Amino acid sequence: MLQKIVRQILLVLWLFLSYNGVEGRKKLSELEDMELEKQLKLLNKPAIKTVKTKSGESYDCVDFYKQHAFDHPLLKNHNFHPQMKPTFAEIKRSSYSSTTNRLSTIWSKDGGCPSGTVPIKRITKDDLIRQRNMPPPEPANFDDEFSNNNIEQKGSYYQFNGYKRAIARPQYDPKLTKFSGAGMATSLYNPHVEGQQHSACRLKIQNGSDILQVGWRVDPTLYGDNNTRLYIHYQTGETHCFNTLCPGFVSVHTDIPLDLTFGDNLSQRGGSPKEINLYIYRDMGVGNWWLLYGADYTQVGFWPHDILNELKGYATNVDWGGVIYNPPGLPEPPMGSSFYPTGNSSFDAYCRNIAVSNEDGDSVGIYSIVWLTENKFAYKIQFDTISEGSNTFTYVFYGGPGISNP
């Protein structure tokens, strides 16, 4: 009898507790939902017009003054405007007439965004939920041991939180320790990634914990698809994000979305490579860092001086090359063309015409580098200067198959 009562009490207690548990979870997810809605409201600004690309993607044309960057508390009293232009001391124009295809307009026949607006992809709740699985960025102190020697590691799997790189940086030169800009032409590929892997090529500039990046990446966790897309990354101290997911980058151009997809405009091994030119240059006047796109240095926008710390001054590091991420326990994805470099630009992923600009803003070609590969069995790097006609071009060839069975 007593036993029966005790059992009944326990049963009631159990029912009560489990009922509360369910309620608890439901309340939490409602809270989460509210949090997501709040985030969406902050990220998605009213659209003046919605436009479509040839590949069928929609972009909101957001009033220049309403963009998310201006939610930054330090940009409350900005005097930026859509027509603003940077002052660069010099941008060395390449006399090379490119045989590679330039990417033409991306918009459908109805056209792009009107002037005074910028194209921004509307973020959905699914995007936010998926993006919670994004790994933390590469640690900022990542580079400390990357001194003035080439470094070739044999790849220990969990090093550096799952990041592996095959990158090059300028050889140390006591006359060139402050960089006011950097650039490259990078060939476009579509390495195969799965799950939370990603695979990218980038130009990166850094001083201390301030890091700015531009490049292309295949990153289903960020983008929700396997397309090769443009990206930028902003990192200062503990703050970091891709594209305009946090206030960091002020877009000025009506035609260049930061996450634009290259669709089928990709290099095929053995064919003539498809490439894009990317630059990050410091405005010599105010010290904003500008993102320039394409052979004609189209001004896409800038990271304002006011919201940077160490990069208020010059950059102390610049690097070019490939980076992948594999979650712990999973294999490393391919990088670049997915093959080891052969030294032929028709077959290899590359960053070419790598250049920096010095303290005075003058462009300096890079003819000697140091390189780093974090798993030499998965990825390699090769540096070459190649004469084409009367010009000499520098190539950082990089890439590899990754490892299919760790």
Ligand SMILES: *[C@@H]1O[C@H](CO)[C@@H](O)[C@H](O)[C@H]1NC(C)=O
């Ligand atoms: C890809 O190439 C096609 C044809 O040249 C062009 O119409 C399209 O705009 C290009 N896509 C991008 C993203 O540049």
Ligand SMILES: *[C@@H]1O[C@H](CO)[C@@H](O)[C@H](O)[C@H]1NC(C)=O
């Ligand atoms: C990316 O490709 C992989 C392998 O083909 C596939 O399993 C995955 O569903 C794709 N991801 C997306 C978001 O399309």
Ligand SMILES: *[C@@H]1O[C@H](CO)[C@@H](O)[C@H](O)[C@H]1NC(C)=O
């Ligand atoms: C890098 O940042 C530090 C800390 O703010 C600064 O003292 C230094 O001058 C910067 N370096 C350059 C080259 O501007």
Ligand SMILES: *[C@@H]1O[C@H](CO)[C@@H](O)[C@H](O)[C@H]1NC(C)=O
């Ligand atoms: C690179 O490959 C292409 C295509 O096979 C070939 O025509 C070219 O001669 C090669 N270049 C070099 C430098 O070997």
